[in-house]
Amino acid sequence: MSSYHEQHLQSLRNKSLFSGDAFIDGQWISKEKQFVVYEPSSTSILGKVSDCDLEDFQTAIKSADQAQHSYYENTTGTQRGALLRRWNDLILENIDDIATILSLENGKTLGEAKGEVAYAASFIAWFAEEATRSYGVTIPSSTPHTTLMTVREPVGVCGIITPWNFPAAMITRKVGPALAAGCSVVIKPPSETPYTCIALAKLAVKAGLPPATIQVCPTKDRQAAAELAKNPLVKKLSFTGSTGVGKKLAELAVGTLKKLSLELGGNAPFIVFDDANLDLAVEGAMFCKFRCSGQTCVCANRLYVQKGAAKAFVEKLVKAVQSLKMGPGLDQSTTQGPLVNKAAVQKVKEHVDDAVSKGAKVEVGGKASMTSGFFFDPTVLSGVTPGMAVSKEETFGPLAPVFEFETEDEVLRLANDTEFGLAGYFFSQDIARAMRVAHKLQVGMVGVNTGKISAAEAPFGGVKESGYGKEGSLYGLEEYQNIKSITIGNQNVGAE
Ligand SMILES: NC(=O)c1ccc[n+]([C@@H]2O[C@H](COP(=O)([O-])OP(=O)(O)OC[C@H]3O[C@@H](n4cnc5c(N)ncnc54)[C@H](O)[C@@H]3O)[C@@H](O)[C@H]2O)c1
Numbered sequence: 405m406s407s408y409h410e411q412h413l414q415s416l417r418n419k420s421l422f423s424g425d426a427f428i429d430g431q432w433i434s435k436e437k438q439f440v441v442y443e444p445s446s447t448s449i450l451g452k453v454s455d456c457d458l459e460d461f462q463t464a465i466k467s468a469d470q471a472q473h474s475y476y477e478n479t480t481g482t483q484r485g486a487l488l489r490r491w492n493d494l495i496l497e498n499i500d501d502i503a504t505i506l507s508l509e510n511g512k513t514l515g516e517a518k519g520e521v522a523y524a525a526s527f528i529a530w531f532a533e534e535a536t537r538s539y540g541v542t543i544p545s546s547t548p549h550t551t552l553m554t555v556r557e558p559v560g561v562c563g564i565i566t567p568w569n570f571p572a573a574m575i576t577r578k579v580g581p582a583l584a585a586g587c588s589v590v591i592k593p594p595s596e597t598p599y600t601c602i603a604l605a606k607l608a609v610k611a612g613l614p615p616a617t618i619q620v621c622p623t624k625d626r627q628a629a630a631e632l633a634k635n636p637l638v639k640k641l642s643f644t645g646s647t648g649v650g651k652k653l654a655e656l657a658v659g660t661l662k663k664l665s666l667e668l669g670g671n672a673p674f675i676v677f678d679d680a681n682l683d684l685a686v687e688g689a690m691f692c693k694f695r696c697s698g699q700t701c702v703c704a705n706r707l708y709v710q711k712g713a714a715k716a717f718v719e720k721l722v723k724a725v726q727s728l729k730m731g732p733g734l735d736q737s738t739t740q741g742p743l744v745n746k747a748a749v750q751k752v753k754e755h756v757d758d759a760v761s762k763g764a765k766v767e768v769g770g771k772a773s774m775t776s777g778f779f780f781d782p783t784v785l786s787g788v789t790p791g792m793a794v795s796k797e798e799t800f801g802p803l804a805p806v807f808e809f810e811t812e813d814e815v816l817r818l819a820n821d822t823e824f825g826l827a828g829y830f831f832s833q834d835i836a837r838a839m840r841v842a843h844k845l846q847v848g849m850v851g852v853n854t855g856k857i858s859a860a861e862a863p864f865g866g867v868k869e870s871g872y873g874k875e876g877s878l879y880g881l882e883e884y885q886n887i888k889s890i891t892i893g894n895q896n897v898g899a900e
């Protein structure tokens with residue numbers, strides 16, 4: 405009998421989308437050296453993928469550099485937009501297959517995987533439009549007989565390094581604007597989830613994007629991947645992942661003063677004031693804590709609830725959590741998939757154990773009750789205090805630790821007491837408080853009375869050690885462009 409993942413792979417409409425090949429210099433390459441990718445709900449081997457070495461990265465970068473010049477010089481923004489729109493359409497036509505592949509390698513539920521593929525495509529569609537709106541300006545010059553203007557130009561080859569938690573959307577949020585601007589890209593997909601990226605690249609080529617403008621180099625070799633931060637032909641590095649790795653890559657990129665975007669870790673506060681609509685707050689918490697089994701960078705990491713609302717909020721949250729159903733992502737009834745690997749399960753367990761040993765109470769969950777697969781039970785802890793590890797570190801798992809607070813000043817101090825500054829959420833029906841707290845939270849993105857803040861049109865990015873650079877939105881394109889000023893002087897010379 406075939407296994408869970410074999411059955412689902414057999415059901416793909418377009419089986420060629422599931423491939424472990426690298427894509428270098430316009431060629432699909434199956435390397436002799438390969439690394440293993442696991443299916444996290446069974447921990448069985450999903451497949452083997454080409455393991456690129458330093459020479460592969462150097463070849464890909466050189467080829468991307470050559471391709472970039474002719475791509476940019478021979479296309480207008482309108483034409484690049486049309487290519488991206490075709491890519492968007494192909495992704496949506498193949499949404500079932502891509503979502504199946506994504507769920508098999510990442511573990512998220514089919515519903516979440518389809519949602520992610522649609523979200524990923526929305527960045528391509530958004531930047532297809534932005535490609536046509538790459539305006540320069542004319543500037544009144546202080547010198548007589550002079551015209552001063554600016555044009556926007558592509559930075560050149562972009563290195564793209566992304567994490568496993570959003571195998572599709574983290575790629576398109578970078579590659580969409582890069583290709584729209586006229587750049588070429590060399591992608592190092594996450595080694596836990598490379599298959600989705602490879603499938604997306606196949607569709608990009610089918611859409612008509614010049615093959616060497618997209619190069620995909622899967623690898624387990626971090627030294628080889630670091631070439632994207634070091635190589636002088638790479639003019640921009642766009643990285644999403646942990647703060648520790650982001651800092652290392654930034655140090656390497658200093659050698660050639662590359663442009664950098666760093667989308668790093670978070671430790672989002674989620675605040676519920678006494679005057680909040682508690683049903684809305686629980687709905688928000690369920691979404692932004694348990695989506696992707698708690699493995700999103702904008703996940704609520706610390707839930708602060710004002711004393712008067714704490715008991716009722718915890719009761720409602722526990723009830724909602726008890727309705728979740730863990731299981732393999734592609735099973736119809738599953739609402740919570742597995743975590744990505746054993747280390748992820750271990751980190752949640754460590755945070756629970758640390759909090760309980762310091763006095764927190766397990767309201768629901770608290771353990772890994774499934775005997776196989778990388779699962780951890782969706783968990784709510786009450787009585788959590790600032791001395792516990794959960795208040796300082798990103799858990800990246802299905803753990804909702806509830807802290808109690810008394811005043812607005814107190815909770816703002818606690819919420820901002822972290823080196824991270826990605827997202828923050830709060831629930832209140834007081835408009836003055838909503839404005840005040842939104843301004844005072846030291847984060848790049850705020851959700852007020854909602855846990856949903858991500859969209860192609862919304863500027864995405866953090867402050868403090870959550871990184872810099874904005875993705876998506878009207879700001880996303882300029883991250884892949886240089887502004888050139890052109891001064892045309894002495895226009896009176898030669899006049900009759
Ligand atoms: N801010 C955001 O937009 C955002 C989005 C998603 C995830 N994240 C963060 O990502 C983290 C989880 O992802 P992860 O565990 O894959 O992070 P990670 O930093 O370990 O890895 C991210 C990527 O970098 C690669 N990498 C690791 N070390 C490298 C090195 N020395 N040289 C070159 N490449 C290297 C990995 O293979 C992977 O592709 C969390 O901290 C999460 O908050 C941030």
Ligand SMILES: O=CCCC(=O)O
Nearest residue numbers: 569570700701702858
């Ligand atoms: O994990 C981080 C990205 C999630 C999102 O874009 O909402």
